[in-house]
Amino acid sequence: MSKLLVSPSPHIHAKDSTKSLMLDVVIALIPAVICSVVFYGWQELLVLGVSVASCVLLEWAITKYMLKKPSTIGDLSAVITGILLALNLPYTTPWWVVFVGAVVAIGVAKMTFGGIGQNIWNPALVGRVFLLVSFPTYMTTWNAPKGLFGADAVSGATPLGTIQEGLMQGASVQELTSAYNYKDLLFANLGGSAGEVCALALLAGFVYLCCRKVIKPWITLSIFATVALTSLIFWGINPERFTDPLFNLLTGGLILGACFMATDYVTSPMSLWGGVVFGVGIGFLTMMIRYFGSYPEGVSFAILIMNSVVPLLNMWFKQKKFGRK
Amino acid sequence: MAKATFSIGGVHPHDSKISRECAIEQLPLAPTVYISVAQHIGAPSVPCVAVGDKVKVGQVIAEPGGFVGAFIHSSVSGTVKSIAPRADLAGRASIHIEIAVEGDEWLESIDRSDTLVTAIPDDAKAIVDKIRLGGVVGLGGATFPTHVKLSPPPGSKCERVIINGCECEPYLTSDFRTLLEKGEQVVVGAALLQKAMGGVPCTIAIEENKPEAIAHIREVIGKLGYKDMDVMVMKMMYPQGGEKQLIDAVMHRQVGSGALPISVGAVVQNVATALAVYDAVQKGKPIIDNSVTVTGECFPKQANLLVRVGTPLQYIIDYLGGIPADAAKIISGGPMMGRAVANLQAATVKGTGALLFLTEKQTRRAPETNCIRCGCCADACPMGLEPFLLNKLSKAADWEACEANAAQDCIECGCCLYSCPAHIPLLDNIRVGKGFALNAIRARAAAAKAAAEAAKAAEAAKAASPVSSSEAEKSKK
Numbered sequence: 037m038s039k040l041l042v043s044p045s046p047h048i049h050a051k052d053s054t055k056s057l058m059l060d061v062v063i064a065l066i067p068a069v070i071c072s073v074v075f076y077g078w079q080e081l082l083v084l085g086v087s088v089a090s091c092v093l094l095e096w097a098i099t100k101y102m103l104k105k106p107s108t109i110g111d112l113s114a115v116i117t118g119i120l121l122a123l124n125l126p127y128t129t130p131w132w133v134v135f136v137g138a139v140v141a142i143g144v145a146k147m148t149f150g151g152i153g154q155n156i157w158n159p160a161l162v163g164r165v166f167l168l169v170s171f172p173t174y175m176t177t178w179n180a181p182k183g184l185f186g187a188d189a190v191s192g193a194t195p196l197g198t199i200q201e202g203l204m205q206g207a208s209v210q211e212l213t214s215a216y217n218y219k220d221l222l223f224a225n226l227g228g229s230a231g232e233v234c235a236l237a238l239l240a241g242f243v244y245l246c247c248r249k250v251i252k253p254w255i256t257l258s259i260f261a262t263v264a265l266t267s268l269i270f271w272g273i274n275p276e277r278f279t280d281p282l283f284n285l286l287t288g289g290l291i292l293g294a295c296f297m298a299t300d301y302v303t304s305p306m307s308l309w310g311g312v313v314f315g316v317g318i319g320f321l322t323m324m325i326r327y328f329g330s331y332p333e334g335v336s337f338a339i340l341i342m343n344s345v346v347p348l349l350n351m352w353f354k355q356k357k358f359g360r361k
Numbered sequence: 362m363a364k365a366t367f368s369i370g371g372v373h374p375h376d377s378k379i380s381r382e383c384a385i386e387q388l389p390l391a392p393t394v395y396i397s398v399a400q401h402i403g404a405p406s407v408p409c410v411a412v413g414d415k416v417k418v419g420q421v422i423a424e425p426g427g428f429v430g431a432f433i434h435s436s437v438s439g440t441v442k443s444i445a446p447r448a449d450l451a452g453r454a455s456i457h458i459e460i461a462v463e464g465d466e467w468l469e470s471i472d473r474s475d476t477l478v479t480a481i482p483d484d485a486k487a488i489v490d491k492i493r494l495g496g497v498v499g500l501g502g503a504t505f506p507t508h509v510k511l512s513p514p515p516g517s518k519c520e521r522v523i524i525n526g527c528e529c530e531p532y533l534t535s536d537f538r539t540l541l542e543k544g545e546q547v548v549v550g551a552a553l554l555q556k557a558m559g560g561v562p563c564t565i566a567i568e569e570n571k572p573e574a575i576a577h578i579r580e581v582i583g584k585l586g587y588k589d590m591d592v593m594v595m596k597m598m599y600p601q602g603g604e605k606q607l608i609d610a611v612m613h614r615q616v617g618s619g620a621l622p623i624s625v626g627a628v629v630q631n632v633a634t635a636l637a638v639y640d641a642v643q644k645g646k647p648i649i650d651n652s653v654t655v656t657g658e659c660f661p662k663q664a665n666l667l668v669r670v671g672t673p674l675q676y677i678i679d680y681l682g683g684i685p686a687d688a689a690k691i692i693s694g695g696p697m698m699g700r701a702v703a704n705l706q707a708a709t710v711k712g713t714g715a716l717l718f719l720t721e722k723q724t725r726r727a728p729e730t731n732c733i734r735c736g737c738c739a740d741a742c743p744m745g746l747e748p749f750l751l752n753k754l755s756k757a758a759d760w761e762a763c764e765a766n767a768a769q770d771c772i773e774c775g776c777c778l779y780s781c782p783a784h785i786p787l788l789d790n791i792r793v794g795k796g797f798a799l800n801a802i803r804a805r806a807a808a809a810k811a812a813a814e815a816a817k818a819a820e821a822a823k824a825a826s827p828v829s830s831s832e833a834e835k836s837k838k
Contacts, residue, residue: 040690040691040701040702040703041690041701041721041724041725042690042702043690043701043726044701044788044789044792045692045696045697045698045699045700045701045775046696046698046775046778046779046788047697047699047701047717047719047724048374048696048697048719048724048779049726049727049778049779049784050372050779050780050782052737052780052782053784054730054733054783056782057782108730111730113733150731151731152730152731153733153734153783154731301733301734301735301736302733302734306734306735306736307739354747355369355745355747356369356745357744357745357746358369358605358615358743358744358745358770359605359615359616359617359618359620359770360617360618360745360767
């Protein structure tokens with residue numbers, strides 16, 4: 037008789053692995069990546085390439101030389117961090133700024149805490165916010181998309197930035213938003229970070245992830261609902277001062293953040309109600325920052341703030357145990 | 362209408378019922394059988410034969426060792442060769458009665474004809490007693506003595522008998538074949554259980570992946586005309602056949618932590634048990650054989666075999682052509698809850714339902730990686746537990762926290778480990794925590810019982826001699 041394996045049950049395993057889940061997220065991001073390259077041209081491809089390559093290389097180097105552990109780049113999570121970081125940056129960002137962002141995202145926000153699964157904050161967002169406060173010039177000079185084969189770039193501000201500035205100068209929201217039509221926002225944004233260019237491409241990825249049951253929709257939907265409701269209330273009270281719900285849903289990277297950053301497994305709550313509270317918190321904080329804060333958009337900060345309370349939400353909101361009150 | 366299923370968690374493993382077309386066939390008798398005296402939950406039985414005795418098929422060879430115990434009958438006719446410790450399926454030694462097979466001579470009291478006896482005796486007690494004498498134990502896996510389950514503690518009342526025909530484990534088909542080939546007997550067995558519990562309604566729960574069985578049993582119930590008996594079609598979902606899950610699915614009631622099904626008015630019996638009840642009550646035939654699915658993609662010949670209790674596994678495997686070269690693991694039971702077999706010389710017991718052969722590719726565990734906090738384990742847990750948390754608490758040896766987070770409620774269904782994308786051995790660790798939590802609970806219960814008894818004794822002593830006790834108090838002062 038040859039050797040038989042003996043181990044405790046169960047003896048079979050579902051096909052899912054960390055890698056297969058992460059691969060699904062990469063696939064879901066492809067439409068947005070293609071869109072951003074088409075709208076912003078080859079410069080965007082450079083940002084994406086530098087970001088992904090440096091994230092993966094950094095994780096490999098840190099596991100090999102600093103932690104002296106088996107490499108974890110095979111799980112593809114560094115690839116996702118790279119793509120998300122790139123989609124959060126303007127396509128004009130110099131390559132070395134992108135690299136610094138990757139160092140902060142992977143080196144500080146992820147590997148310092150122990151690598152995948154251990155980080156408290158979404159690595160790509162930490163990288164992005166670090167760049168936002170350290171290199172405001174690169175991060176806020178937005179150029180309107182020129183397209184892959186398009187004409188020369190036209191300098192301009194993002195819709196939310198324009199409005200913030202306009203409001204400070206005393207203009208009304210109606211005057212300021214009249215320049216944008218929602219079809220532009222839905223299909224090809226005017227100015228903004230790469231990931232904001234095409235809401236439909238992002239939503240397609242989100243639907244793909246939900247269908248593959250990689251993520252559950254409630255976090256994203258509660259963010260959308262809260263943003264819509266909060267802005268509806270403020271806009272209803274004073275349309276001169278506050279922007280309308282649809283405008284808020286379609287701008288400022290809200291869709292990218294709600295679909296791909298807030299739903300990150302590691303930094304979001306596990307239970308249904310925990311997720312809903314998390315989403316409501318992000319939506320509400322985003323709107324407060326947009327309406328009353330000094331930054332024109334607040335999705336990144338809102339997500340990072342809510343990331344910090346995830347351990348509490350996991351403790352407070354638990355599934356009802358079978359046969360127990 | 363949405364098909365019924367339990368309310369929390371569950372997973373969908375591929376059902377892999379590749380032996381579903383194989384009719385149950387009789388396995389030829391082995392030259393020697395080894396019948397364990399510890400093949401049920403409860404006290405091991407006490408052998409009542411001696412070496413050299415001649416026994417017949419169906420003759421009692423061991424008697425119950427306590428109330429929670431079962432009779433054990435000879436599954437063959439022949440001579441008792443030895444009564445000695447022998448390694449069981451898991452490799453642990455327990456007393457086995459070795460019988461050399463000589464012919465196939467049955468006790469005269471056993472009705473071996475094929476006639477279906479549909480008349481249900483009037484006396485519920487007599488039914489339960491016949492079940493006890495037939496050595497019937499739960500054949501769904503737990504092998505809990507059936508007569509104990511049918512004797513509810515005072516104050517509790519059965520409201521529904523559930524016959525478990527879910528067979529939610531992948532690969533297993535013996536219950537399915539039993540429903541198809543011995544549907545009449547199963548239905549009569551269900552009627553007997555109904556009667557034993559005082560004429561309560563009965564639900565036969567069958568998962569939707571067995572449409573032939575559902576149609577057949579419906580037809581049989583119509584033909585035999587038993588009242589208050591119906592078939593409930595269940596959604597395919599593992600672990601539907603878990604007792605607590607099935608009660609939740611059928612009756613929408615949740616059995617509390619540490620409580621018995623009877624506390625919510627339910628009695629659950631497996632299809633094979635219902636058949637054994639029929640045999641024991643109507644035919645005078647104790648459990649001497651049971652259907653075993655022998656299957657696996659790497660196994661050349663799928664089969665559902667009727668195997669005499671005590672047949673060595675090696676004999677069954679040789680009959681079907683030996684172990685395939687690429688088989689890496691042999692499992693007694695299904696792939697989710699079955700036990701890996703270390704010892705092919707071990708013999709079958711009443712509860713052996715399947716022998717499954719898996720290749721290394723099918724069964725080898727992938728290396729463990731970091732938890733990504735996806736919550737898949739918590740979503741999958743049918744008891745609503747948090748496997749990721751219990752895993753950590755177990756590893757930290759914090760048994761109090763394990764108990765506070767209900768590790769003792771774990772039914773070891775394996776859904777957490779099955780679904781974990783990081784391949785963390787969740788259940789392996791949780792089992793440890795569950796063990797310690799249960800020990801703590803039992804120790805407290807025993808201490809409370811001892812304290813109550815001591816108080817009672819003191820009370821009694823006080824009542825018997827009030828003077829002396831008051832004197833004792835005085836002397837204390």
